[in-house]
Amino acid sequence: MAAIDGAEVAKHNSKKSCWVVLHSKVYDVTSFLSKHPGGAAIILKQAGSDATEEFEKYHPLDYINDLPDGSPLGPIDPNTLGKLRARKDQTSASASSANEENEIPHVSMCVSCPDFEKAAKVVLPLKSYVYASTSANSGLSLRANLDDWGRINFRPRVMRNVGDVDTRRSIFGHSSPYPFYISPMGTLGAIHPGAEPEVVRGAVRKGIHAVISTASSKQVDQIWQRFEDEQKTLGNASPTRLFYQYYMPVDRKRAIDLMHIVKKCGYKGLWITVDTPVLGKRTADRVLQAEEALAVGIAEEGTVEWETGEENAFAPAMGGRVVSGQLSPHTTWEDLQWIRKEWGGPIVLKGIQCAEDAKLAYEYGVDGILLSNHGGRQLHTAPSALMTLLEIRTYCPEVIGKLEIFLDGGLRDGSDVLKALCLGATAVGVGRPFMYALAAYGSQGVERCVDVLAEELSTGMRLLGVTSLDQLIPEMVNASRLLNEMWRPEGAVLKSRL
Ligand SMILES: Cc1cc2nc3c(=O)[nH]c(=O)nc-3n(C[C@H](O)[C@H](O)[C@H](O)COP(=O)(O)O)c2cc1C
Incomplete structure (x- = not known):
């Protein structure tokens, strides 16, 4: 040519x-x-x-x-x-407003998770910040995610010799120094030029596990290569393992091929996202999309029909910016059979939001469930993960201890991790704080975010009166406020020991 x-x-x-x-x-x-x-x-x-x-x-x-x-x-x-034509200027203005301080603080100034968001706002273009922070509809589920952690209180024990604490926890037999991992988040190229490999670098250096999104900016094998390179640099001493978040492609052959690539790389588990048969309404992203359309004079044509659940399905990467041919709205529980056969390793269902589905997941033989409402980005007023965990404790406690239970959404403090573990969780996922840390400081930020959470966690353990995570029990939390609001079958009187 x-x-x-x-x-x-x-x-x-x-x-x-x-x-x-x-x-x-x-x-x-x-x-x-x-x-x-x-x-x-x-x-x-x-x-x-x-x-x-x-x-x-x-x-x-x-x-x-x-x-x-x-x-x-x-x-x-x-x-x-x-x-070539000069590109129409991308929105280079940062997400912070003009009269806000525009200097990025030194990374050591980030002493709690919300500090990373403030720093990220300084460096991120508005569009990228909107992508990271947006939530469904009016934002109520994101708000509840954040608030519910604070609505459970501790019942600490004292005088228990808490000089040394052991914060280690295993996920499917893979030990991690802490009971938290980095949640899968798509399109990290919009957040930092190093994208997912940069997150992996930080994770490996700190030894924590990470789940890699199907909607990543970089290819799955490229990310894996970076993981191996980082491991080599550290003499393969890091306990970090990568797991893979799976948006199931509509096309069966494509779905199987992807699974095989992931398996061949060496990812240790498949986290199938089940809360996203279609993309939730990402309100702030919609506003920006409308502004962009206006700017190039195509607003009168309306938005693309990506919500119809038609055969051209999608993967929810960047607000409405999704990847064609991925994510099937037609997935059912029966699909687990062939997925299990093709995958042959641990399977987690990401996005379980009620006790009935937790029970079904157990009956269908999955290895883990992740109680999650996708960071408040999917169903409007979906329950927080804590609320779902309380439902499980009340209506199908038999699953606790039989499969690994993870929670994510709104977790911004290491000591809150302990609440989830008291109530039976194996480990928790943290999303946006790592994304904001990446935006502002690259892998150094990711490392710093691990340190912040880890310190809060170990301090929390000492103040709660435990020296190892196995000592965490339901009696160490008061969840009565959330329990009062928990769903119950009509007419039922709640008898709970919490
Ligand atoms: C910007 C962004 C992108 C995300 N992308 C994905 C994704 O590709 N796949 C997925 O299963 N979950 C995705 N999630 C959801 C996260 O895995 C996780 O459930 C959520 O972020 C946890 O809430 P938190 O951000 O409040 O910690 C995304 C979340 C955010 C904030």
């Missing part, structure tokens, strides 16, 4: 004819504009220009293959790059 002149590419800069350059190749994406799950505006901003940098923030390179047939036009003539 003959090389294409940059001046020619620059001419195709409208919704009638939209060309972009990706990794030195020219693509005609006109017919894809209306199908782009994140909306046409995002692509139109790049029309006639080199879109590689922006593309890489959100997609692994191989997603280029998902473009319609006929899109690739040929290589760009490297001598004519200067003739």
